[in-house]
Amino acid sequence: MVRKEIARISNPLLRPGYSGAHSFKELMAKYRLTCHVTYAILIYCMVFFYPKQLYGAFESESLSPLQNAAGSIPFSIHPNSLGALSDPTIISVNRSPFGAGSLNRKFGLKSLTESLFVVGGNFQDFGVGLGVSRFGNPNYQETLVSILGAKNYKELVQLGISLNMYQLRISNYGQAWAIGSRISIRYTMGAKVETMMSYLNANRPVIGQSKEKLPQVISAGILVRPNEKITGQASLVQDTEFPISVRFGMIYKLLDQMDIAIGKIQQPNIFTTGGCINWKNFRIEFSYLFYADLGFITYQTGINYTHIP
Structure with missing residues (x-):
C-alpha cells in the first residue's frame, strides 16, 4: 500500500x-x-x-493549524474553526454560521496533501456541522465525511457527537467503506479551566477485505486561561495500537489581531509553533511541526470565515 x-x-x-x-x-x-x-x-x-509500529489507514489526525501549533491539542481552542472535526463540542457555542478550510503536506512530502473543510452553525438549541477530510495522492486516497452535532447543557457541560464515514481508495485495487463515531465531552470547571475527554471509534470499525482496524483513540486534556492573553493546554492521546502521546502547548495573544503558539509532543518527538491573524470576519492560521528524530519540518495553513449578521 x-x-x-x-x-x-x-x-x-x-x-x-x-x-x-x-x-x-x-x-x-x-x-x-x-x-x-x-x-x-x-x-x-x-x-x-525497528521495534515500533507502522501507520495504518486513517491514522492522520484532523486538526486545525492552530491546534497543531499549540502542541497538536486534540480539542478545539476557538469556536468557528476546523477544531470541530476533532472536537464537535465546540460547535455547541456557535451562534453564527461559519466555514473553515485548511491545506497541508504530511511527512514533508509534496506528493502527499491533506485538505480539511468544515461548515457549521446553530439550529434551535443544537450545534450542527458537516466536515470533510481528504488525504493522499492519485494512487492512494483517504476521504472522511463527518456529520457533527453538539448540545450545551447550562453552560457547564458540552456534549459532542460525530458520525464518520470512511472511504479508502487505492488505484487498481478499488475502494472500501466503513462507518465510525466520535463522542466528546467538555466540562467547564470555572471561568479559567476546562477539561475534556473524547473517544474515537468506540464501535470498533474495520475496513477492506483485510478487515484492517480503524484507529480507536481515547483523548483527555485540560485548557487553562489564567488571563485574557494566555491559553495553556496539557493532553494525553492513547491510540490502542500506539504508545501514549503526551502533549503540551501555549497560545499567547500578542496583539488583538494576532496570536502566537508553541508546543511539544512526546511520542513521537515533535516541536510545534505557529499562530493566527484575525482580520474582520476571517482568521488565518498557520503551523510548523519539527520532527526532531527525523530532521524534517511540515507545515499547515488554513483560513476560517464566520458570518456575523
Whole structure:
C-alpha cells in the first residue's frame, strides 16, 4: 500500500502486520546506483528490526493549524474553526454560521496533501456541522465525511457527537467503506479551566477485505486561561495500537489581531509553533511541526470565515 511505504520511510511509529513487499534482490535490481542500494537496505532494516509500529489507514489526525501549533491539542481552542472535526463540542457555542478550510503536506512530502473543510452553525438549541477530510495522492486516497452535532447543557457541560464515514481508495485495487463515531465531552470547571475527554471509534470499525482496524483513540486534556492573553493546554492521546502521546502547548495573544503558539509532543518527538491573524470576519492560521528524530519540518495553513449578521 502506498501510504504504508511512505509512512514506513517517514515516521518512527510503525504499526504491526506489515512484512515487506519487496525482496532484497528486487530492491537491488531497482536501485543500481550505490546510494539507492544503501537507501533500500536502510528501509529494509526498518521493517525487520525497528521495534515500533507502522501507520495504518486513517491514522492522520484532523486538526486545525492552530491546534497543531499549540502542541497538536486534540480539542478545539476557538469556536468557528476546523477544531470541530476533532472536537464537535465546540460547535455547541456557535451562534453564527461559519466555514473553515485548511491545506497541508504530511511527512514533508509534496506528493502527499491533506485538505480539511468544515461548515457549521446553530439550529434551535443544537450545534450542527458537516466536515470533510481528504488525504493522499492519485494512487492512494483517504476521504472522511463527518456529520457533527453538539448540545450545551447550562453552560457547564458540552456534549459532542460525530458520525464518520470512511472511504479508502487505492488505484487498481478499488475502494472500501466503513462507518465510525466520535463522542466528546467538555466540562467547564470555572471561568479559567476546562477539561475534556473524547473517544474515537468506540464501535470498533474495520475496513477492506483485510478487515484492517480503524484507529480507536481515547483523548483527555485540560485548557487553562489564567488571563485574557494566555491559553495553556496539557493532553494525553492513547491510540490502542500506539504508545501514549503526551502533549503540551501555549497560545499567547500578542496583539488583538494576532496570536502566537508553541508546543511539544512526546511520542513521537515533535516541536510545534505557529499562530493566527484575525482580520474582520476571517482568521488565518498557520503551523510548523519539527520532527526532531527525523530532521524534517511540515507545515499547515488554513483560513476560517464566520458570518456575523
